[in-house]
Amino acid sequence: MSAIANPALKVFVAQIGDELLLAQVLIRRAGATFELRHVADRDRASEELRELKVADLRGLAQFTASGAFRPLKSEPNLQNGWRSTAGGEAELESALNRLYPGAIADWFAAQSPEPPATNYREFTNRQTGMYRITTMLSDAETAQVTRACCHKNFCLKRRLWTVNGLASDAAEEKSLIPCLEPCALLLELARKAMRIEQEEKMELELSPGETATLMAALQIALAQPASIAREADVDQPANPRRLQLLLEKLAALPIRLTVRTEE
Ligand code: SF4
Known part of the structure; x- marks a missing residue:
């Protein structure tokens, strides 16, 4: 895990509070760690959900629940029924990059008064x-x-x-x-x-x-x-x-x- 300070990650983590919804992923702060789960599973008991390692999240994001390939990771068809724990900020970044590649960097860029959009x-x-x-x-x-x-x-x-x-x-x-x-x-x-x-x-x-x-x-x-x-x-x-x-x-x-x- 990189120990190099990532300003985008720092600012993003500061936004989380107790929890933050990023597209279909609910991020919950739990001390120094973060729990991630599908927002549809917000009220489900942890024991009901499949425990996934952060490394497994890329595989999860590849396919819909019916097995179809997801060409666009931002489509609203992320599978539910799982939870994953990121052991700290750097692991949270890895987890989110597997689910929504580039999302934190793009979110940070969009905080600027003139976001670098290409029309x-x-x-x-x-x-x-x-x-x-x-x-x-x-x-x-x-x-x-x-x-x-x-x-x-x-x-x-x-x-x-x-x-x-x-x-x-x-x-x-x-x-x-x-x-x-x-x-x-x-x-x-x-x-x-x-x-x-x-x-x-x-x-x-x-x-x-x-x-x-x-x-x-x-x-x-x-x-x-x-x-x-x-x-x-x-x-x-x-x-x-x-x-x-x-x-x-x-x-x-x-x-x-x-x-x-x-x-
Ligand atoms: S152009 Fe952007 S908003 Fe439109 S489908 Fe592609 S990723 Fe989504």
């Missing part, structure tokens, strides 16, 4: 190769992609980066963990969204009632994430973020009514 345009202007087309999305399209990808059902990081016309996330909606720049999943969805925009369009007329049914069907599919496509595979039409993106687009459609009258 969408600045980030995508640096992209080359297959991701270069992400610069072609309009601000409104980028906002839809961002709302879909960073929705609180998919990611608990509080997005501080923005694009014109889109506000950053409020901490209360998400968690203390900031997001300082678009992640790989966001970039993949933006690339796919631009490819979809470039496809030849077909005319499809829907009544408000049919649109409502389509939106309800999307919401039903989104409520059962385990039964639909893999999180990171945006090439699959049933990818949850693509379903959310279509919902965003349908909700934003201007309604142009044409009424069929009786002869």
Whole structure:
């Protein structure tokens, strides 16, 4: 364990008080040690929970309870039913880095009056190769992609980066963990969204009632994430973020009514 003072860790630990919630992990101070458990297990007796070593937490964070890989560690699907004890501040840092990589450093950076966020345009202007087309999305399209990808059902990081016309996330909606720049999943969805925009369009007329049914069907599919496509595979039409993106687009459609009258 490193004995080098880590200012970010010091300031973070000072925030903990008796307990602190970091995304889905509840940190409780117990003298010089810290107990970590899933917030869903807040009121469960310790004996009911599986005891994990700090070293086991990386493995825990890799998969959901049903065994699906978690490409984004900030997704709100961390397994519950466990507890782990960190023997001191340095071990707490190791534990949190296994559950939420980089969270303490990013949290500390975000305490500055001007957090070092990299906005969408600045980030995508640096992209080359297959991701270069992400610069072609309009601000409104980028906002839809961002709302879909960073929705609180998919990611608990509080997005501080923005694009014109889109506000950053409020901490209360998400968690203390900031997001300082678009992640790989966001970039993949933006690339796919631009490819979809470039496809030849077909005319499809829907009544408000049919649109409502389509939106309800999307919401039903989104409520059962385990039964639909893999999180990171945006090439699959049933990818949850693509379903959310279509919902965003349908909700934003201007309604142009044409009424069929009786002869
Ligand atoms: S870009 Fe969005 S989905 Fe990716 S980590 Fe940041 S907030 Fe989460």
